[in-house]
Amino acid sequence: MKENEIDNVLSKAARAPQHPDPTVLAHIGDSIRSSMRPIRPLPPAWRIAAGMVAVCAAVALAGAVRAGLFGIARMGLLERLLVFPALVIFAWLAAGSFAAQMIPASRLRTSPGALLALGTAALLAVFAVLFRDYHTDHFVSAGIACLLAGLFHAAPAGLLSWLLLRRGFATRPVSAGLAAGTLAGLAGLGMLELHCPNFQAAHILVWHVAVVPVSAALGALLGWAYWLRTRQDDR
Amino acid sequence: MDFSDNLEMLMVRYQQGDFSAAAALIDCIGPRLHRFFVAQSISRVDADDLLQETWLRIHKVRHTYRPGEPALPWFYAIARHIRVDHYRKRIRAAARERELEEMSKGASPAQPVSGADGELETLLAPLSLSQREVITMLKVEGMSLEEVARATSSTVGSVKQKVHRAYKKLRETIGLRTGKSSSGGPL
Numbered sequence: 001m002k003e004n005e006i007d008n009v010l011s012k013a014a015r016a017p018q019h020p021d022p023t024v025l026a027h028i029g030d031s032i033r034s035s036m037r038p039i040r041p042l043p044p045a046w047r048i049a050a051g052m053v054a055v056c057a058a059v060a061l062a063g064a065v066r067a068g069l070f071g072i073a074r075m076g077l078l079e080r081l082l083v084f085p086a087l088v089i090f091a092w093l094a095a096g097s098f099a100a101q102m103i104p105a106s107r108l109r110t111s112p113g114a115l116l117a118l119g120t121a122a123l124l125a126v127f128a129v130l131f132r133d134y135h136t137d138h139f140v141s142a143g144i145a146c147l148l149a150g151l152f153h154a155a156p157a158g159l160l161s162w163l164l165l166r167r168g169f170a171t172r173p174v175s176a177g178l179a180a181g182t183l184a185g186l187a188g189l190g191m192l193e194l195h196c197p198n199f200q201a202a203h204i205l206v207w208h209v210a211v212v213p214v215s216a217a218l219g220a221l222l223g224w225a226y227w228l229r230t231r232q233d234d235r
Numbered sequence: 236m237d238f239s240d241n242l243e244m245l246m247v248r249y250q251q252g253d254f255s256a257a258a259a260l261i262d263c264i265g266p267r268l269h270r271f272f273v274a275q276s277i278s279r280v281d282a283d284d285l286l287q288e289t290w291l292r293i294h295k296v297r298h299t300y301r302p303g304e305p306a307l308p309w310f311y312a313i314a315r316h317i318r319v320d321h322y323r324k325r326i327r328a329a330a331r332e333r334e335l336e337e338m339s340k341g342a343s344p345a346q347p348v349s350g351a352d353g354e355l356e357t358l359l360a361p362l363s364l365s366q367r368e369v370i371t372m373l374k375v376e377g378m379s380l381e382e383v384a385r386a387t388s389s390t391v392g393s394v395k396q397k398v399h400r401a402y403k404k405l406r407e408t409i410g411l412r413t414g415k416s417s418s419g420g421p422l
Contacts, residue, residue, distance in 0.1 A: 006405050014374075019266050033254055036253075039298045041302060104313055169296040171316040
């Protein structure tokens with residue numbers, strides 16, 4: 001059976017009238033009439049994304065200034081030129097992905113999960129090329145301190161980003177949470193790169209980069225909790 | 236000016252608080268969303284309820300439509316969200332019914348939740364929910380691949396893949412009904 005034959009069968013079947021009860025349509029009109037008022041549409045996605053990247057950069061910078069800018073001071077020119085633009089590009093893509101998840105029917109080029117996987121792999125590649133000190137001192141204790149510091153800065157970045165998009169509507173809250181968590185995690189990673197002077201490859205590749213997927217997972221968990229709460233409210 | 240341009244203009248006027256634009260949109264989009272629900276094996280009564288629920292949600296989040304963007308996928312994205320919620324509620328309700336049934340020995344057999352029996356629904360019945368919604372939007376509503384991707388929050392590639400799999404399944408089931416083999420020749 002050919003494709004156009006299936007199309008014909010489907011279009012013939014779809015011709016059968018399936019109109020809703022006219023009173024339903026009238027009832028819908030009546031129910032929204034009293035609350036009709038002009039509303040302000042959301043700004044373009046690029047403007048929302050730019051706002052979120054600026055917020056995340058501000059959180060990372062403020063955290064690093066407070067803790068000391070030891071990391072960037074120790075970096076060479078090549079490291080600065082590769083690490084920070086890579087973080088900004090990833091943050092821009094994550095912000096766009098978050099905005100797309102919060103605005104129904106936005107164009108989606110990659111899913112938030114795929115973006116997280118590809119972006120994390122790209123960051124790992126950049127760090128693996130730049131940092132080649134393979135010694136490990138206080139791997140776990142120093143690493144956990146950095147992971148927690150990164151997550152501590154990811155939290156306000158995520159909250160402020162969500163505030164920027166609070167008027168949005170997530171049709172898929174878990175995906176929206178994943179994208180928001182990825183963006184917030186990049187703010188935490190940015191803070192660590194500005195602050196942390198520990199350039200041991202294992203420390204950066206494991207504990208610094210881990211801030212992004214851990215934050216993304218926490219974001220997805222929050223999205224899931226939000227979805228459960230709205231489901232209970234609907235009952 | 237074609238139908239879709241008109242939709243976008245009506246949507247902008249709706250955002251500006253024009254009730255006549257809202258009423259025109261309800262008349263124009265309402266039946267299409269209703270058909271979308273019915274095609275997902277939802278009974279006509281439930282489809283009426285879902286249509287009302289969808290419009291209340293559309294009204295609440297109408298600021299998330301951005302002028303200049305295609306309006307049809309935006310409507311379907313919200314309808315789809317409501318349909319997914321309904322599907323999950325239905326599964327929970329069915330699970331509760333099963334529990335109650337097991338508790339009471341002489342209970343009568345459970346009634347099917349769906350009451351839809353139209354030809355389109357029968358044709359699409361063998362497909363998975365995600366394949367059914369993609370086929371309904373693409374082949375029944377006449378939306379483009381890009382519009383379906385927007386409405387389902389997925390990529391064009393993923394929509395193409397679902398359509399390909401749905402056609403494979405439809406070829407088998409329609410072929411069986413009409414006596415044609417899936418390869419195109421007689422059985």
